[in-house]
Amino acid sequence: MSEHDESFAFQNFDTILRQVMAELGVSRMVTDYRIMADPDAPYFLISLRLGKARSSVKISDMAMVDPSPAGAKITITDEMWAPALLTRLWQEYGRDAVEQLTRFEIIVHGASAEDLESMELDPGEELKSKVLDAVWRIFPEGFKVRHNLVDDKVMTIIGTEHDLRDEWIKIAEDLHERMHHDEEGD
Amino acid sequence: MYEVLLFDGGVYKINELYELIEDVGGFVIQKTQVQVQITVTLAIPEEERPVIEAKTVELGGKLMDVPLAGTEIAVVAPTLGRHHMPHPTCDIAEQLRRAGAITVVMGLARGKGRRTSQISAEEKAIIEEYDAAVFVLGNFKDCILEHKVKLFEDLEVPVVVVCGPEIGSLPSCEGMVCGVGRKVERMRREEEIHKLEEVGSQVENVVRRKRQELDEDPLFVHPAEIKDRIAELEAVQRSLRPAPIVLHLDGLRVKIPYEEWKDQIADVEVYGRRLGDIATISNSRLGGSTLIRIKTRAEVESG
Numbered sequence A: 001m002s003e004h005d006e007s008f009a010f011q012n013f014d015t016i017l018r019q020v021m022a023e024l025g026v027s028r029m030v031t032d033y034r035i036m037a038d039p040d041a042p043y044f045l046i047s048l049r050l051g052k053a054r055s056s057v058k059i060s061d062m063a064m065v066d067p068s069p070a071g072a073k074i075t076i077t078d079e080m081w082a083p084a085l086l087t088r089l090w091q092e093y094g095r096d097a098v099e100q101l102t103r104f105e106i107i108v109h110g111a112s113a114e115d116l117e118s119m120e121l122d123p124g125e126e127l128k129s130k131v132l133d134a135v136w137r138i139f140p141e142g143f144k145v146r147h148n149l150v151d152d153k154v155m156t157i158i159g160t161e162h163d164l165r166d167e168w169i170k171i172a173e174d175l176h177e178r179m180h181h182d183e184e185g186d
Numbered sequence B: 001m002y003e004v005l006l007f008d009g010g011v012y013k014i015n016e017l018y019e020l021i022e023d024v025g026g027f028v029i030q031k032t033q034v035q036v037q038i039t040v041t042l043a044i045p046e047e048e049r050p051v052i053e054a055k056t057v058e059l060g061g062k063l064m065d066v067p068l069a070g071t072e073i074a075v076v077a078p079t080l081g082r083h084h085m086p087h088p089t090c091d092i093a094e095q096l097r098r099a100g101a102i103t104v105v106m107g108l109a110r111g112k113g114r115r116t117s118q119i120s121a122e123e124k125a126i127i128e129e130y131d132a133a134v135f136v137l138g139n140f141k142d143c144i145l146e147h148k149v150k151l152f153e154d155l156e157v158p159v160v161v162v163c164g165p166e167i168g169s170l171p172s173c174e175g176m177v178c179g180v181g182r183k184v185e186r187m188r189r190e191e192e193i194h195k196l197e198e199v200g201s202q203v204e205n206v207v208r209r210k211r212q213e214l215d216e217d218p219l220f221v222h223p224a225e226i227k228d229r230i231a232e233l234e235a236v237q238r239s240l241r242p243a244p245i246v247l248h249l250d251g252l253r254v255k256i257p258y259e260e261w262k263d264q265i266a267d268v269e270v271y272g273r274r275l276g277d278i279a280t281i282s283n284s285r286l287g288g289s290t291l292i293r294i295k296t297r298a299e300v301e302s303g
Helices: A007-024 A079-093 A113-118 A124-138 A166-181 B014-023 B046-059 B089-098 B121-128 B141-152 B190-216 B223-231 B234-238 B258-267 B297-302
Strands: A030-038 A043-050 A063-068 A071-076 A098-100 A105-109 A145-150 A154-160 B002-010 B027-034 B037-045 B062-065 B072-077 B102-107 B132-136 B159-162 B175-177 B245-247 B251-254 B279-283 B290-294
Touching (some): A007 A124, B002 B014, B027 B223, B046 B062, B072 B121, B089 B102, B089 B190, B102 B121, B141 B159, B159 B190, B223 B234, B223 B245, B223 B251, B258 B279
Antiparallel strands (some): A030 A043, A063 A071, B002 B037, B002 B062, B245 B251
C-alpha cells in the first residue's frame, strides 16, 4: 500500500460518488458501494451493489388506466415510475400524442386502455447504464486498463494504468463476492 | 508606481472619468460595457487615487482594488476531461478574474493518469508566456508527490499548486493550497469559498513578489504606458477579440499576427524611442498573437 496517508482521497471519492449518483438520479438504485484504491500499485477499484433485480413492471402496477374519448387516460399511483413511463409512452406513441395534464395524469391520444394496461416498462437496462455512467465520471481518467465483473446484483470495476496483475483481479473478485453477502450498512 | 483599480458603474458621464484619468497621467486598461453598466479597469499614479475616488462618488459608481489587474494567469488542469473540468478549474479561474487578472484555462494533452502523466515542451513554452500558473491537481498524495511534480518542475514562471490532500511542502512551487481536490459541483459552500479566496491570495503573493523583483531592476516603461500607443494600430482597432491587448507584469500580449505586424509594432514611438529598441517583440505560441517584453532601464541604457 501507499506510504502516504490517502484518507482525503477516499473521503473525496465518497462525496463525489454520492453527488454524481444524486445528479444522475440513481442514488436509490445503489444500496451499497465500496471504493478501494492503492495509488502506489496502482489500481482503482469500485464495487456497487444494485437494488433488487428489476423485473419488468406493467403500467397497471403503477397507474390506473381508464378509457377516455381521446384515447386513454393514465392516473399515476406510484410516482417513482413516472419518468420511465413517460419515456416509454413517447417511444411508443410519439411526444405529440402524450399529453400530461397534471403531475399524475396523462392522456394518450389514439391509444386503447387495454394495450396500455399490458404495456411493460423495463427500466433495468437504463438504470444500469446510468450507474455505469456514474462510475466513469469518477473513475481516474488515466486508468484505461479495466476489468469488469458484472451481474444482476453487483457491479465491480477495477482499473489500472499499465498491466492489470492477477492479484489485483483477485482482490476485485473477493470484494465482488463479499458485496453479494455483506449486509447493508456494514 | 501605478495603481490598478476597477470602476464599476453606469455609462452616464463616463467620459468625464476617462478625461480625468488622462489628466492625472493614467490609462484605461479595459472597458467592458453591458447595456448601461460599465466596468473600467484603470491604471493611475497611486498618489492620484483620491481624485478618482471623488469622481467615482460623483458618478455614483464603485471603485475596487484589483490586486491582480495587469496580469495574465494560466490555470492548468491535467486534462480537459470532466474529471477536472469545469469544477474546480473554472471556479479558480473565475476567482482570479474577480481579482482583476486575465485568465486562460488550459488542459494538457497527455496529463491524465499517474505515471503516464506528462507535459510537452510546447505546453511548457505556452505556460512560460504567462505571469504565473496555477496547477489544479487531484486527490492522491502519492500521485502528486511522486509524479505530478514533474509537470511543473522546470517552469520558470511562479507556480501555485491547488490539490486535495494536506501536503506539508512541495518542491518547485511558490504557493500551495490543499483541501480542494476533485469536485463535481460548483464551489459555493462557505469553506469552499474560503479555499477560493486562499487561492486568490496565494496568487497575489506570488505576483507581488514578482513585482518586487521587477522593481529592483525597473522596466524602461510601464506596460500600461505602451498600451495606448499600440491600441492606435489599425489591426488592433479592427480586432474583434474581447481584450485585444493584455497587460503582463513585464510586457504585453497583442492579439494581432506577429509576422504581419512586427515591423509596425517595432516602429511605435515611446518617449522618443522605437518600441523595437526598448522591448523584445516575439511570436506568441498562442496563435495570432504577438508578445512584447519590455527591457529594463539598465538594459536600454547600456544597449
